[in-house]
Every structure is written in C-alpha cells, then in structure tokens.
Amino acid sequence: MLGKLQAIEDKFLDLESKISDPSIIANQTEWQKLTRTHAKLSEIVEVFREYKQVRHHIDDAKEMQAATNDHEMLEMIKAELEELQPQVEPLEHKLKILLLPKDPNDDKNIIVEIRGGAGGDEAALFAGVLFRMYTRFAEDRGWKVEMLDSNPTGLGGFKEVVFMIKGFGAYSVFKYESGVHRVQRVPETESSGRIHTSTVTVAVLPEAEEVDVYINPNDLRIDTYCASGAGGQHVNKTESAVRITHIPTGVVVQCQDEKSQLQNREKCMVMLRAKLLELAEEEQRKNTAQDRKSQVGTGDRSERIRTYNYPQGRVTDHRIGLTLHKLEAVVNGDLQELIDALITVDQSERLQQMQ
Numbered sequence: 402m403l404g405k406l407q408a409i410e411d412k413f414l415d416l417e418s419k420i421s422d423p424s425i426i427a428n429q430t431e432w433q434k435l436t437r438t439h440a441k442l443s444e445i446v447e448v449f450r451e452y453k454q455v456r457h458h459i460d461d462a463k464e465m466q467a468a469t470n471d472h473e474m475l476e477m478i479k480a481e482l483e484e485l486q487p488q489v490e491p492l493e494h495k496l497k498i499l500l501l502p503k504d505p506n507d508d509k510n511i512i513v514e515i516r517g518g519a520g521g522d523e524a525a526l527f528a529g530v531l532f533r534m535y536t537r538f539a540e541d542r543g544w545k546v547e548m549l550d551s552n553p554t555g556l557g558g559f560k561e562v563v564f565m566i567k568g569f570g571a572y573s574v575f576k577y578e579s580g581v582h583r584v585q586r587v588p589e590t591e592s593s594g595r596i597h598t599s600t601v602t603v604a605v606l607p608e609a610e611e612v613d614v615y616i617n618p619n620d621l622r623i624d625t626y627c628a629s630g631a632g633g634q635h636v637n638k639t640e641s642a643v644r645i646t647h648i649p650t651g652v653v654v655q656c657q658d659e660k661s662q663l664q665n666r667e668k669c670m671v672m673l674r675a676k677l678l679e680l681a682e683e684e685q686r687k688n689t690a691q692d693r694k695s696q697v698g699t700g701d702r703s704e705r706i707r708t709y710n711y712p713q714g715r716v717t718d719h720r721i722g723l724t725l726h727k728l729e730a731v732v733n734g735d736l737q738e739l740i741d742a743l744i745t746v747d748q749s750e751r752l753q754q755m756q
Contacts, residue, residue, distance in 0.1 A: 406449045406496060413439065413446045445499040452492040459485050498748050506607035507573035512549065512675045513605055516561040518581065520599025525558035527584045527709075528601045530732055532562050535575070537734030544568030549668050550656045563672065565608070572607045577743040579605045580704045586711035596712060600705075608671065609678035616673065622646040623666070628657035645669045652676050721746045 416439040419425050426432050459482065466478045515531050517524035536546045545567040552560040566575065582601045587594055625640040642657035643665040654672040656665040708717045709728060716731045716739070717724045723742050725731065731739065 402496065402500065405500065406445070409442060410446050410449055413442045416442070445496070448492060448495055448499060452489075452496060455485055455488050455492065459489070497752060501748065501751050504573070504576070506576075508570055509572045510565060510567045510608040511571045511575050511605050512563065512565050512608060512672060513575065513578075513603065514561065514563045515559065516602045517559065518600035518602050520584075520597060522554065522556055522558065523584075523588045523597055524599040524601055525554045525560050526556055526588070527558070527582075527599055528560070528562060529558040530584075531582060531601055531603065532559060532564070534732050534734055534736070535566070535578070536564070538736045539566045539568065539571070541734060542568060544571060548658050549672060550654075550658055565671070572605070574740055575605045576607075577740060577747070578603050578706075580706035583705060583708045584711070585708065606675040606679050609674035611674070614674045614677045614681070616647070616670075616677065620648050622648060625662060641665060643669050645673055647673060647677065650677065650680060652680070718743065 416435055420432060420435050420439055425435065462478050462481050462485065466475065466482075469475065469478075513535060515528045515535075517528045520527075539546050547565045547567065548562075549565055550561075550563040552562070554560060580603060582603055583598060584601070585596055585598050588597050622645070624644045624646075626642045626644065627640055628642040641660055641662045642655065643662060644653065644655040645666070646653050652673065654669045654676065656668040656672070659665045659668065704720075706718065706720055708719065709732065710717070711728060713726075714728045715724055715726050716728050718739060721742060723739070725738060727735070727738075
C-alpha cells in the first residue's frame with residue numbers, strides 16, 4: 402500500500418510542476434485536464450503526508466526512548482507516543498478507502514427519474530414529495546436542477562418527473578437513491594383515517610457525453626407532437642414536444658417542458674445517451690459475470706430500499722437497517738445522514754471484497 406501511495410504522491414508533484422508551466426497554461430484544454438487530475442489526487446496525498454508525519458514522529462520518539470535513561474524524558478516520550486499511536490490506525494483505514502477503485506461515473510451530473518408506482522393518486526403525490534426532497538438537497542449543495550420532462554396531476558403530484566442535477570460529484574451522492582421508495586401515511590383524500598401504503602420508483606442515471614455513447618442517427622425515430630399541461634400559449638398549438646425512439650434497443654425518451662422543439666430535442670438526446678450508457682454498463686456487468694458491486698450501490702430499480710412512515714415519523718433504509726426518527730427533516734431535503742451511512746457501509750463492503 403505504501404508503494405502505491407508514494408507513486409500517487411510522485412504523480413501529484415509532477416502534476417504540480419506541469420500546471421505551473423507557462424507552456425501548458427497556454428494550452429487551456431490540457432491545463433484544465435491536468436488541474437482536474439491534480440485536484441482528484443489532493444485528498445489522498447494530504448492524508449498520506451499526515452500519515453507519514455505521524456509515523457516519522459513515532460519513529461523519532463522510539464529512537465529517543467531507546468537512547469535515554471532520564472526518567473522525566475521517558476515520561477514525556479511515553480505521553481507523546483500515547484498521543485501519536487492511536488492516530489495510525491484511523492489514517493491507515495482512511496487511506497485504504499481512498500485507494501478503493503472509484504466509480505468512473507462518480508463525478509458526473511445525473512438524470513433522476515421519479516415515477517409513481519402502486520397507490521394511484523397517493524403515489525403521484527409522494528413522487529412530488531421526493532422531487533421536492535431531492536431538489537432542496539441539491540440546491541442546498543449549490544447544485545443546479547433542470548427539469549427535463551414531467552407529467553403532473555391535478556392534486557399537485559407527478560405520475561412521472563424527469564430532471565437533471567448538475568454538480569461535480571452528483572452521481573457519487575445520489576446513486577444510492579435508485580430503487581423503490583415506500584410511503585405509509587393517511588392520504589389527504591382518505592376520510593376514514595386509514596393508513597395507505599404506496600410506492601414510488603426512483604432511477605438515477607449518470608449523464609453520458611457524446612464520447613461515452615455513439616448514437617447512429619439512422620437508428621432514431623423522432624416524433625413531434627403538441628405539448629400538454631401548463632406552459633403558456635404554445636401548449637396544444639405548436640408541435641414543440643419531442644419523442645425519440647432508439648430502434649435497436651426500444652428505448653423511448655420524450656420532453657415537452659421547453660417551448661422550442663430544438664431545446665426539447667436536445668434534452669431528449671441527453672436522456673437517451675444516459676439510458677444507453679446504463680444499458681451498456683449493465684450488459685458489461687453481466688458479461689464479466691460480476692456479482693453486485695455491493696449490496697448498497699446496486700441501483701436495482703425493483704429493490705425496495707426505503708420506507709417513509711408518517712404516523713411514526715420515521716425513515717428506514719432497508720439495505721443497511723438504519724432508522725431515523727426525523728421524517729419531516731428528511732423529506733425537506735436533510736438527506737446527508739442517510740447518504741453518509743450508505744457510503745460508509747458501501748465502502749466497508751468493498752474493502753472486505755478486496756481482502
């Protein structure tokens with residue numbers, strides 16, 4: 402492990418030299434590429450340097466301990482060692498986690514699809530709750546939310562809603578949200594006060610660049626139609642809505658949220674690339690006969706991952722057996738504790754798989 406860490410620090414120092422080279426600065430594309438790589442390595446190098454410093458102080462203290470008989474000095478050295486030695490194991494653990502293979506999609510923007518499942522109007526209403534939960538969480542982090550497509554209901558929910566979250570590292574945070582979310586509560590339309598159980602499906606896809614997925618234009622069927630719902634005078638009058646079908650795979654995407662047909666088409670292509678990338682990665686996992694990446698980070702849409710129980714004010718994540726009695730805070734965007742716990746378990750499982 403130490404050899405690998407030293408090689409990373411050497412690369413970091415080499416990058417540091419290059420990004421201050423005027424000839425490289427003049428080539429902004431190359432400079433930005435090197436700067437991003439330098440930034441990605443900075444955390445692990447910082448922890449490695451701290452680790453080396455602690456080990457260096459321990460070695461120095463032990464040398465002094467072996468070289469002196471002075472009682473007062475030995476007591477000082479003993480106190481120093483008692484302070485330094487407990488720092489080694491946590492730093493080693495942190496370095497092991499930082500050395501774990503990184504998901505190549507982690508830094509990407511994401512496309513989130515939320516669809517009402519079992520429960521009719523109540524499921525659609527809860528789809529709206531999850532949409533607001535995710536957008537508030539994203540906006541609190543300074544990330545931008547952009548609507549791609551939606552099918553709202555008259556009660557204020559969504560049969561389905563598709564949106565993009567733009568922010569560095571968005572996928573690394575949101576990828577654990579894919580799956581079936583279950584809500585237990587008394588619907589506003591329920592006069593007898595009975596608790597209903599409804600479900601909503603969430604899918605989180607990393608944004609795919611054109612270089613990630615090649616799409617042959619001849620493989621596309623593009624249909625235009627009049628948009629429906631709220632949106633101004635263009636609705637139901639101009640064919641601004643776009644539906645694109647990828648014929649080889651049968652994947653269909655549509656967008657009607659923009660007034661311009663061109664803008665809707667561009668958003669459709671963003672969604673299509675993300676879906677085709679997801680299909681390609683799923684096929685790759687099957688071909689390499691891999692088991693799930695981990696129990697936490699599967700992204701399996703059919704898996705029930707979380708229950709939101711309103712009468713008890715609790716949220717339970719079934720994958721890690723965590724229950725938080727802070728439902729109102731969670732649905733208002735306070736997801737950090739849940740996500741931190743999911744990341745910790747995911748990292749622990751991947752560490753075990755590497756041993």
